Amino acid sequence: MAQQVPLVDYLVLGDNPHLEALECTQCGARYFDRRNACASCEGEDFKTVPVASEGEVKAFTIVSLAAPGIPVPFVAALVDCDGTSVRANVVSTDPDPDHVKLGMKVRLTTFPIGTDDEGTEAIGFGFEPA
């Protein structure tokens, strides 16, 4: 089997793929990017926590213009995963307002997005209708 690497370092692969966030130990704010201090309370201590793999679409945009090579249209969404906001695309559905709705239940899914010269597969993630 080809070796796989996640596209982003907060995506954890394996039998049960999920996202990991950094949680501020003082106020509980969660982040996906590495940071030196919490934006809410300026705390500097973070722990890694798993993020729920099921969520609800809180906001979305149907993107019809993108850089060359990126297939459009696609759905860029903000998904609330049990209190953690995740920015991701909604996949496995038609990218139109008849199929993507606010409040719709979705779950995390992963998929290969390319293979490098050594045969290592990059894995991306999105959310599909639950």
Ligand SMILES: [Zn+2]
């Ligand atoms: Zn904080």
